[in-house]
Amino acid sequence: QKEVEQNSGPLSVPEGAIASLNCTYSDRGSQSFFWYRQYSGKSPELIMSIYSNGDKEDGRFTAQLNKASQYVSLLIRDSQPSDSATYLCAVWGGSQGNLIFGKGTKLSVKP
Amino acid sequence: DAGITQSPRHKVTETGTPVTLRCHQTENHRYMYWYRQDPGHGLRLIHYSYGVKDTDKGEVSDGYSVSRSKTEDFLLTLESATSSQTSVYFCAISESREGIQYFGAGTRLSVL
Numbered sequence: 001q002k003e004v005e006q007n008s009g010p011l012s013v014p015e016g017a018i019a020s021l022n023c024t025y026s027d028r029g030s031q032s033f034f035w036y037r038q039y040s041g042k043s044p045e046l047i048m049s050i051y052s053n054g055d056k057e058d059g060r061f062t063a064q065l066n067k068a069s070q071y072v073s074l075l076i077r078d079s080q081p082s083d084s085a086t087y088l089c090a091v092w093g094g095s096q097g098n099l100i101f102g103k104g105t106k107l108s109v110k111p
Numbered sequence: 112d113a114g115i116t117q118s119p120r121h122k123v124t125e126t127g128t129p130v131t132l133r134c135h136q137t138e139n140h141r142y143m144y145w146y147r148q149d150p151g152h153g154l155r156l157i158h159y160s161y162g163v164k165d166t167d168k169g170e171v172s173d174g175y176s177v178s179r180s181k182t183e184d185f186l187l188t189l190e191s192a193t194s195s196q197t198s199v200y201f202c203a204i205s206e207s208r209e210g211i212q213y214f215g216a217g218t219r220l221s222v223l
Binding site (some may be wrong): 032047096098099102 | 123151152153154155156159169170201209210211214215217218
């Protein structure tokens, strides 16, 4: 079982819709979770960090964490074409005790 | 890019040659990391540093060495580059071990 799994996509949503990105992880002891956005040819940039079960909102972004089910999700409300990017889920832990990245979900927001 | 400078930004080299990539930070963060990013594999940790002269291996450390002689600089060396080391290399920094990691702009390396 891969340590951090994401659907590779592409996920295509119309402008103004809600985009839902999901991530599951295998290390039950993980305590720190991050979502990064990466535009093509650019470096990852942090969108959200979440450490406790429940929802965390920041503008149009909401991160949701469920440690019992070992998943973390990112909702993007009122999606814009500028949100088109690859979204990376990262979880602290794993077999080596480092930040483990999923392979990313490519999001395309159509005008 | 959070006060992180990677150099060079692009490099083309030949198999068997040594290559050194540099990461320089102005944030005085204790932790520094080197990742590589390849299609189908995502970001994978090569080596990291938790202080001057303190380094440890990551998931894909074979063929790479690192050095950190100053807080602000973290060097990644490919002693004898191979085509399998063609990749995009990112440096990252964080204040604490499990803290948020901030990434540099990346170095695109091609080994021919």
